[in-house]
Amino acid sequence: MDYPVSKPIYLVDDDPAVQRGVAALLVAAEYAVTVFDSGDALLACMDELDFQQAIVLADVCMPGIQGLELQARLVAERPGARVIVMTAHGDVPMAVRAMRGGAVDFLEKPFSAREVTTALDRAFAIVPAASPAPVTVSPVCAANYGRLTPREREVLGEMIEGNTSKLIARNLGLSPRTVEVHRQKIMQKMQARSFAELVRMAVDLDLSR
């Protein structure tokens, strides 16, 4: 199980404490970590980096070049580069934008060891494509979506805008209780174990516009 070299991670975060903590976590999980203070720092030595092998784990909110911009530049200049962005916990609109901008996944800060390793393993499973990978929607996911009622689809649309149940209730003219019920039904039918997973599915299904 020791393939450190085969699992390189480029960690980009401006906060030294976060750098240290996340790097420690990744090392413990037996990834090979290279730390960058900023997006600019990473771009500066882009030619020496191997984006076919490595996964970029970048914070969205940094001074200088921001996570999303970094991601856009990388995806443009290194087609197939796999980027996971770190967003603030619950910042759904940001997560959605990152995913739409070509991130392979997002992690909500703070995260547990399992969340990181799951996300990273999933990302390593993606074969780096020479051209931007066409979004492949799992047939199960599409079928699940097909089972949602029109009302549930509306609620899902509102959820991935990052709206709270209260706001969704107001927007759709429902009671907050009803919205809660819809939310649970949606999670069940879509077989999503977390809200973040639901967001990933929604982005894959291209619902987020």
Added chain:
Amino acid sequence: MPDPDIPEIKRASLADDLLEALETPVLILDGNGALLRLNRAGEALTGYTLDEVTGRPIWEFLIADDEIETVRRQFLGCRAGNGPVNNTHFWIARDGRKRLMRCRHTAHRTDAGETGYVLVIATDITDQRVTEEKLTKSRSFLQSIIDASPVAVITINQEGIILSFSRQAEVTFGGKAEDVIGRNINILMPEPDRSRHDGYLGRYLETGEARIIGQARSLNAMRLNGEIFPAVLHVSEFQNGENIFVGFIEDVTDQRAAERQLSETQAQLHHTGRLGAMGEMATTIAHELNQPLTAASSLMGAAQLTLEKNTDERSARAIDLLEDSVSEIRRASDIIRQMRDFVRKRKTAPSLYDINQVVTEASTIALIGAEAEGISVTKNLQPDLPISMIDRIQIQQVVTNLIRNAIDAMTASAERHLTIATGYRDGMIEITVEDTGPGIDGAILPKLFEPFLTTKETGMGIGLSISKSIVDAHQGKLSAINKNTRGCIFTVSLPAGTRNGLSSQ
């Protein structure tokens, strides 16, 4: 010497003496108006000597052209036996000066019974008339001032009875002067003043203790239709045989409404400002706290993974504890997020706006009180700027922050001048706020836009960091430079006509 003639002569000379001794001009005319006699006083007034004018009709030399006809008609109508005729007309003196004369004509019969002569006793009333005219003039002058006054003017006597009611009073109270003159002033007051006013007057007259005279007083007045309105009343008093009181009443309904609106707007503004600041602060705090929490949970994750290499029970127990710790950290992060979402309910709503208007609105608000602090303001807003896709409230918050900072910066400066400008350069709309303060402290300049950095005792140090994040979200730039001379310039550049970075693309 015939004895009986003596009294005759004496009588004639007596009349003569009398005539000449009179200080009143007297003329004696024949039935056709020709002059027979002119006494000394007459000579003095007209400037003519008796010799010069004897035998000439007076209208030939003494009467003004436009009055000849009237005077002649009146003269000829003056017949003996019909009592004296009075009329008033001008005499033109020899030197051309006009005098206004009131003349009393009395016709006297000859012994034969015809009109023998007419005695004209004239009084010079020129000065008297001038005084009278002046008086009427000043009276109507006063009246016209009162009527032109935007304030209602009402006079009352000491019983409170309305004596006069100006035109504005008619407008203010909604009634005609003739309908209120003679009525008690208390019909223009609501209770409790209405029933107490007679008492107020009585007490004043008795004690001389003025409660309202000579000072402006805010109170409620009542229109004739019963509507109560806020007014400012000023009362003066004068003596004219009895005590007369003059009241100047200004209807301040609109003023009050404007004041109320202003203070409401201000309150709302402070509230919005505070909320906005809280919202942004919550966002900043959420971010700042989330970082160490992330570090902590990651470190725990690292510990967990490290421990997993052991298979003993204690390590398993430690892993569980760490797992619990991580979920507690997640809970803390949740609370922070909820707090942030709660304070910051407002969704960004970018739309196309005219930057000049947005800047004008923001500066109106931000500049409240600036003048009182001795700050002069120049606005150079470039007309015909392209419109821009912005969140109006957020950009106004940025402008407000910059202006407030500029005002703060100039408190200790001798020269206090603020320049707010807009312009267009390289596809970007620029808003600049320039001051004449001490400039930005060199020590903080490199970290100017970082949160919680302040040089002010009561500062929070989040204004600029919020502003920066707002401008960044608009895909714009916020920059600051110190001028070579005193002060600094903050520049906000916003892309013209593009969408807010936070909205869907």
